Amino acid sequence: MKKRILIGLGSLLVIFLMGSLIAVFYITRTTERMDRLILLHQVEILREDLIIHVQQVQSHILRDRVRSSGDVDLLVAQVQEMDRVMDSCMGCHHTPELAQGLSSMRDMANDYKSAISGLITVSANPARVAALERRVQDIGQELIAMTQGMAFTANVRLQQKTEETMATIREVRLVLSATLLIGFLLAVVTAWVLARSLDRVLRALLDATRRIARGDLQHRVDITDSKGSEFRELGEAFNTMTHNLQQSRRQLVQSAKLAAIGELAANIAYEVNNPLTGVLGYAGLLLKSDDIPAEKKEQLKTIERETLRAREILKNLLDFARRKPPHLERTTVTGLIESTLELVRGQARLSNVTLRIECPQGLPDVAVDRDEIKQVFLNLINNALFAMPSGGDLTIRASCRRESIGQDTVAVEFRDSGIGIPEDQLDKIFDPFFTTRIEGEGTGLGLSISYMIVQNHGGIIEVESTVGEGSTFRVLLPAGRT
């Protein structure tokens, strides 16, 4: 999403930049044209200036015949001014045609100057003076005509340039308006796309939150964003949270159930134990008496045996209900697994089950009641073997997880390739007396007791199962705590 927002903002920036560039380009073009136009106007003023100056010189020569020093000074100043204006004309860049015109104008001006010099320098011969004066006037008139001709050409060009510039300004106005409009539309579209994708994800999350609040812990959000996107990560974190919540709730319910059932069982066991003691005592007495025929004694033995079995069940119940605090000692899970396996290897071979043990070196120690944890492992292995009536694989894997800083958890995983547990039974497997075995083969207390033992060690048992593929029981124990 971050990427998308960045791309969105980036494209907005690009649109803005492009718009600005277009604007700057067109404004520059327009100002250049305007500058050129202004320059042309200035040139036009220069030409008019030039005409005025040549006319001044002409009228000066015509008016009086340049007698006094003041006259000469004024004439020289006027010609110099004319020259300066012409120099500024020549200083600009011109088309070759115009440059040629200016060049011949300059030549003519030089002729004019030399004619004026000749007129001023001559000191005798009135006829020659008159001829020189005529020559000066003729060249002057020609110069004026030429300048006017050029001014006319320039005027035509000026008009043409003005029209061109006006056309450019109109074009610029159009382009800038279009740029503004397109930029605005593109920005709106970008913003809408961004908002829409945000909205979709937020709605999915909101919907999921509501469903979970209603208790639907099975619900998972599905965010099909590109891999690595923040929303996808958020969705995954959300799903993990829901999963953990489901697990916690299951454990909580389990604990409550066990506590209630335990209390009930203890009461029943206590109440039933007393009469059973009587039954057992009298059965014993009868068995010791000699006046009981042998076939009756067999029946009495059955009574005694079944009563003893009932008492064993009661004892288990009492064990379950009145858990003693575990006797903790530091040990390795690897050692516990090994010593448990010694008890089940034979049975596994008989059941055609391959055992795989994966215990890496360097696992932290655990502080546990060895007998109790061995009982848990034994129970889980037995259950696994039972779930694989026609053989299979049982993988026992130990690993270490770091839950939070300074707190490691040792996990022992029992993965079988058995029949698996249906989803609807997963919540019940830790309940006392819940069993899938045929009556008489199990009490349904094994997992309940295992659960209680692990819970008393500050750990938990997790279960994952897929019908037809197998089940995984995971015993999580805090590392190194005594």
Next chain:
Amino acid sequence: MASWAPTFLIVLLAVSVFPSVGCDRWKPERRPGESFAQQQLLIGLIPEQNIFRQRERYQFLGDYLSRRLGVKVIFTSLSSYGNVIEHFTTEKMDGAFFGSFTYALARRQLGVEPVARPVNPDGTTTYHGYLFARRDSGIRNVAGLRGKRFAFVDRATTAGYLFPLAYFRGQGVRVHPEAFVKEALFYGSHDAAILAVLNREADAGAAKNTIYDQMARENSRIGKELVILATSGVVPENCLAVRKDLDPKLRSALRQALVAMDRDAEGEEALKRFGARGFIETNDRDYAYLYSLAAEAGLDFKTYRYQSR
């Protein structure tokens, strides 16, 4: 402290330097011990072939002298058409760069004092007159000039009038030369007189050597078609002379400034732009030949009433 100190120094420096730089051109530096009552000098110029170039050249000289003297030097053009001497007086000029003939007139009639004259780039400070004729005219001496058309320049030139006058007299012509020839033509400028002979408007003429030689370099026809009959002695080139009542201190300061011009870099630069090597001191004795020429021609500068026509 450290950060603003350099800025402050730069500003201080700029403030202290700027006015002296900015006003250099307009506020002439005054040399210690010299100050003149007069605030400006109006100097006349006799027009040359290109008056516009002439004004530019003399402007460099004027700027330099203004700075040196602490007196603003302004130039004005003396129209050569008309009475130069009269204009000099009526227009209240303090001095002028006179030609040799007009100097002699001004000296004799107004008492002007010569100051200095430029040394040409080729090292010359004088010129002389030529008397020439068309090679194909057959004119080789004064006898051949009788009944021919003669091109003078102007009645106020040494080479173009005084020298041929003296030549005719020296060759034994007793009548006025203007009457001796069939037609006395006045062309108003040296180049016009030379061109008139070259183009057969006249059979012979007189002009100054500098113009003649320059034209001969540019136009090979002159060397081929014209022949020089006589050459005068040398007379000083354009010379700056000032009115007789000008403050003598200012006059001598002016002379000193001009003569010493080639000895400082600024002056050298101004000279380069002006188009001269330097200036040499000039006094009335330098015109001895001119005065003798006038005497030979029977022309008295004191009483000569010149009116160009």
